[in-house]
Amino acid sequence: MSVNNSNPTVSGWVYDSGTRGTLDIIYGCVVVLIAAVWTVVHLNVPAKGESDGRVVLRRVRWGLVSVFAPDVLTMVAAAQWVTATESLQQMKELSGADDWTLVHAFYALSGGFVLQTPDTETFPINASSLHYLVSRGYIALPSITREEIWDKSKADVFAKGLAILQGGWIIIQAIARTAQGLPLTPLELFTLAFVVSTAMSYFFWWRKPQHVGTPTPIECLVPMSKIWADAGYPEDMPYSSTPIDFVEKASQHWKRRSMFENFDLESGVRRREAKTEKSAKSQSQKSLQSSHSLQSLQSPRLQPFQSPNPSSSIVSQRFCLPEQTELFEEPTEYSPQPIHAGRRDNRDEGIHTSPLSSRASTLVTYTRETLKEKKTMSETITETTEWKVDSNINLARKNGDGLDRENTKVTSISSQHPRQRIADDAIMAARLPTKVVIMLVVPSMLHSGIHLAGWNHVFPTQAEQTLWRVCSVVLIAMSSVGVGLVRVLGQAKYRGRYNLLWVWVNADAEGQQSSSVVWDVILAGTTLFLVLARCFLIVEVCISLRQLPASTFVDVDWTHYIPHI
Numbered sequence: 129m130s131v132n133n134s135n136p137t138v139s140g141w142v143y144d145s146g147t148r149g150t151l152d153i154i155y156g157c158v159v160v161l162i163a164a165v166w167t168v169v170h171l172n173v174p175a176k177g178e179s180d181g182r183v184v185l186r187r188v189r190w191g192l193v194s195v196f197a198p199d200v201l202t203m204v205a206a207a208q209w210v211t212a213t214e215s216l217q218q219m220k221e222l223s224g225a226d227d228w229t230l231v232h233a234f235y236a237l238s239g240g241f242v243l244q245t246p247d248t249e250t251f252p253i254n255a256s257s258l259h260y261l262v263s264r265g266y267i268a269l270p271s272i273t274r275e276e277i278w279d280k281s282k283a284d285v286f287a288k289g290l291a292i293l294q295g296g297w298i299i300i301q302a303i304a305r306t307a308q309g310l311p312l313t314p315l316e317l318f319t320l321a322f323v324v325s326t327a328m329s330y331f332f333w334w335r336k337p338q339h340v341g342t343p344t345p346i347e348c349l350v351p352m353s354k355i356w357a358d359a360g361y362p363e364d365m366p367y368s369s370t371p372i373d374f375v376e377k378a379s380q381h382w383k384r385r386s387m388f389e390n391f392d393l394e395s396g397v398r399r400r401e402a403k404t405e406k407s408a409k410s411q412s413q414k415s416l417q418s419s420h421s422l423q424s425l426q427s428p429r430l431q432p433f434q435s436p437n438p439s440s441s442i443v444s445q446r447f448c449l450p451e452q453t454e455l456f457e458e459p460t461e462y463s464p465q466p467i468h469a470g471r472r473d474n475r476d477e478g479i480h481t482s483p484l485s486s487r488a489s490t491l492v493t494y495t496r497e498t499l500k501e502k503k504t505m506s507e508t509i510t511e512t513t514e515w516k517v518d519s520n521i522n523l524a525r526k527n528g529d530g531l532d533r534e535n536t537k538v539t540s541i542s543s544q545h546p547r548q549r550i551a552d553d554a555i556m557a558a559r560l561p562t563k564v565v566i567m568l569v570v571p572s573m574l575h576s577g578i579h580l581a582g583w584n585h586v587f588p589t590q591a592e593q594t595l596w597r598v599c600s601v602v603l604i605a606m607s608s609v610g611v612g613l614v615r616v617l618g619q620a621k622y623r624g625r626y627n628l629l630w631v632w633v634n635a636d637a638e639g640q641q642s643s644s645v646v647w648d649v650i651l652a653g654t655t656l657f658l659v660l661a662r663c664f665l666i667v668e669v670c671i672s673l674r675q676l677p678a679s680t681f682v683d684v685d686w687t688h689y690i691p692h693i
Contacts, residue, residue: 136677136678137586137588137675137676137677137678138675138676138677138678138680138681139674139675140674140675142676142681147681147682147683148681148682148683149681150673150676150681153313153315153316153673153680154315154673156298156316157298157315157316157318157319159294160291160294160295160298160319160323161195161319161322163287163290163291163294164194164291164294164295164322164323164326165191165194165195166187166191166287166291167287167288167291167330168194168201168291168326168329168330168333169187169190169191169194169201170205170238170333170336170337170338171183171186171187171190171238171338171339171552172237172238172239172549172550172551172552172554173238173239173240173252173340173341173342173343173549173550174186174341174549175547175548175549176250176342176548177548178549186552190552194322194326194329195322195666196662196663196666197662198322198325198326198329198575199325199568199571199572199575199607201326201329202325202326202328202329202332202568202571202572203568204552204553205328205329205332205333206328206332206560206564206567206568207560208234208237208332208333208336209332209333209564210560210561210564211237211255212230212233212234212237212255212335212336213230213233215233215236215237215255215256215259216228216229216230216232216233218255218259219232219233219255219258219259219262219269222259222262222263222269224269225269227273227274228269229274229335230335231274231277231278231335231336231337232270232272232274232277233255234335234336234337235277235337235340236253236254236255236258237254237255237550238336238337238340238550239252239253239254239343239549239550240277240280240337240340240343240344241253241258241270241343241344241345241346242343242344242345242346243257243261243267243346243348243372244345244346244347244348245348245350245351245352245371246349246351247351247352247353248352248371248546249545249546250345251370251371251372251546251547251548252343252370252547252548252549252550253346253370253372254376254550254554256375256376257370257372257375257376258270260372260375261348261355261372264358266348266350266355267346267347267348270344270346272344277337278337280337280340280341280342281337281338281339281340282338282339282340282341288330292330295323295327298316298319298320298323299320299323299324301684302316302320304684304686305684308684308685310679310680310682310684311585311586311677311679311680312581312582312585312680313672313673313676313680314582314585314587314596314665314668314669314672315669315670315672315673317578317579317581317582317669318579318665318666318669320578321574321575321576321578321579322575324571324574324575324578325571325572325574325575326571327571328567328568328571331567352371352372355372356371356374359374361374367546369546369547370546370547371546569608572607573604573607573608576600576603576604576607577604579596579599579600579603579604579665580600580601580604582596582600583596583597583600585677586676586677587668587672588671588672588674588675592668592671592672595664595668596664596665596668598661599660599661599662599664599665600661600665602657602658602661603658603661603662603665606654606657606658606661607658609654
């Protein structure tokens with residue numbers, strides 16, 4: 129029933145009969161929502177080999193976040209913008225970085241650069257890692273230009289412009305209807321609130337490349353073991369995301385909770401591990417057959433030989449393993465190490481280490497053409513076991529001296545795989561500047577306050593009108609209280625969540641128990657009220673279309689705003 133008998137209502141579907149109908153209202157709002165969601169979301173570069181379906185699913189998921197929690201999307205965009213501007217200032221201090229722009233900074237933060245080292249898999253690096261490597265001379269500053277990055281971006285300026293025009297049109301229409309005393313439907317109020325709240329997301333992400341499909345590789349000739357050693361870390365140092373996360377985590381003040389840590393990040397790793405497992409199993413079967421043949425010779429040379437002078441510049445430790453007679457350790461030019469037993473698989477820490485050696489060790493597989501020739505097995509074994517690997521093997525391989533480049537393969541023996549993409553919410557600024565906080569709070573308050581404009585709207589039932597009023601008040605109250613409370617607790621060194629959603633927590637407090645249980649309960653209750661209120665508003669937006677005031681279908685008389693004599 130109607131809650132206001134003086135304002136007649138119309139039930140059911142209203143067709144266009146000279147005025148606007150139900151379809152006109154739905155179409156106008158849905159087009160604005162879809163266009164805004166599609167153009168406002170700027171995701172990071174996908175992992176190599178990710179399917180189009182997974183990428184689209186990720187976009188849909190973040191699109192739903194923008195609809196259900198637009199302030200969260202704006203917060204992520206603001207944090208990335210702050211980090212990008214800080215990164216730009218750091219890079220500008222380096223020589224030769226005059227052409228470095230905010231587009232470059234965003235590109236680096238989104239995983240646009242991947243690092244290739246001799247002893248690790250290719251992995252993405254962010255802006256802080258890039259600055260670390262360039263400033264210490266491990267790599268050169270990428271020469272990619274702003275135009276080249278923007279060419280890789282699939283950001284449709286026309287689509288963005290159209291979305292902005294549509295958003296502007298719905299704002300103008302809302303103002304005009306209010307001025308003429310014509311009501312807005314709950315769907316129009318919701319769309320208007322969404323447009324206002326996402327305006328700042330457009331601003332923060334305006335210079336971020338969008339829909340980039342493939343990253344830019346950076347070749348680093350220095351092994352990662354050398355980079356670790358220079359930083360004072362052991363060469364068998366475990367890592368949680370990438371081999372250089374000791375740089376990235378140093379500036380990370382917020383992180384995901386443990387239950388969300390690997391969400392949407394490990395699919396590529398699992399596929400690579402399965403492929404590696406299959407390849408290792410096949411290689412093991414071949415090695416086993418080879419070992420049976422070698423054991424039948426009963427040669428005393430099938431034992432590892434330890435040099436009496438391990439400090440010699442020539443590494444005289446030779447291996448002829450019964451299981452893998454073609455595998456030799458290759459000590460790097462910087463830190464020669466023999467093969468040694470690695471640590472156990474620490475599943476609690478998500479670390480997978482090789483049962484043979486540390487991650488920084490490598491193996492050289494020598495596939496000799498002599499194996500294809502008609503030589504006796506003893507000659508082959510003699511040639512294999514007498515091979516000496518000196519400390520200049522990297523230089524020899526690079527120059528082609530002493531090694532057959534076509535028949536030499538360098539592989540890492542580590543079973544730990546770095547992540548192949550940077551999470552879209554990985555860049556969380558430590559402390560947002562006051563002006564940025566204001567730019568976040570104002571749209572959030574406007575988003576909640578716009579729903580209050582439907583206070584006197586004629587809903588199908590009295591209960592729906594009451595619930596709309598209550599939820600609108602809860603939305604604006606909990607948003608303001610929550611933002612202020614989290615800020616105050618942050619200044620008080622609170623070791624809890626980053627915002628009302630308990631997805632990101634204080635990374636500085638890792639391994640430390642929080643004593644702020646009361647505050648956790650208060651914030652959890654705040655989050656619960658927010659979620660329930662927003663869910664009801666979204667449901668009511670849809671079901672209220674079944675019965676609307678008759679004046680809702682009256683068009684704006686634009687002739688009132690046209691100057692005339």
